[in-house]
Structure formats: C-alpha cells, structure tokens
Amino acid sequence: MRLFILTVISAIFATSCGLRPVYGNATDGSGPISVSQIDGRTGHRVRQELALSLSSGLPGVAPGARLETSLDEKLTRLPLKPDDGVSRSSYDVEAKYRLYSADGELLAKGTTYAAANFDSTTSSYGDIALQTDARERVGRTVARRIREQLILDLSQTAEQTD
DSSP: OHHHHHHHHHHHHHHHTTOOOTTSOSOSSOSSEEEOOOOHHHHHHHHHHHHHHTTTOOTTOOTTEEEEEEEEEEEEEEEOSTTSOEEEEEEEEEEEEEEEOTTSOEEEEEEEEEEEEEEOOSSHHHHHHHHHHHHHHHHHHHHHHHHHHHHHHHHHHHHHHO
C-alpha cells in the first residue's frame, strides 16, 4: 500500500513539472521560427535540420515567424559503361523557400540547389542504401544553404533600412 501511494504521488509531481518524453516531438514549431511540414523523406531531413538550426532564431526576425519550403527532387542515372549500363547516379534537389513574419509579411524568399552523386552497384540493396545516404547528404546541404541565404538576405535587408 505504501509503495502504491508513493508511486501515485511521484506520478502527480512528474506530470506537473513539465517533463517531456525522451523521444517526444522536439521540433513542434515552438521555437521563434516554425518550419512547415515538407513532404517526402528528404523533406523530413530538411525540416529536422532547419528546425534545429533555426531554434535560436534569426537576426532581426521576431518570434512567430514561419518558414515554408518545397522540394523538387530528381534522381538521374548516368550510363557511363560501354554497354550503356548505369555506373553513376545523381540525386538533385531544388528547394524553394519563403519566410513569413508573425503577421504574414514576406520577409525573404529564394531558391537553392544541391546534388549528391553516388556509384551504382549490382546489388539492389546496395543501391538503395547509397540512394538513402545521398538523400541524407542533400537534405543537410539544402538546410544549411537555406539558413545561410536567409541570414544573408535578412542582413542585406537590415542594411538597406538603416
């Protein structure tokens, strides 16, 4: 009985202290800049990277801003073997983004591009693993470039208004 009462009291205090599950949704848009949902596996990676890198905000952007991003993905097989077999593949992504303030004003927009090349293998499982790795690399690169371009665009806008 004593153990039961102790467990109930512990549960009450644990729920009131703001504990969150370890594997809970940490990128729920509660930071200064919310990142909208992006479709696809690469989109998920880009959103994760952007939410992490923008969690501290951007210079001159008030909390409540919203970043919307869309991706155009393309996988190209390059036949470089004498028998026209595929020996190389390229995974290309074009990202278009728009940053809106809390009141809906467009603060910045742009387009960025990234590509990752990988060797094709004779094993279909190996090819899938290489393609997945290329998507991860492209996702990180696109997110980094979007953040860098946003910082540049916002700093130029701030200089023009001064």
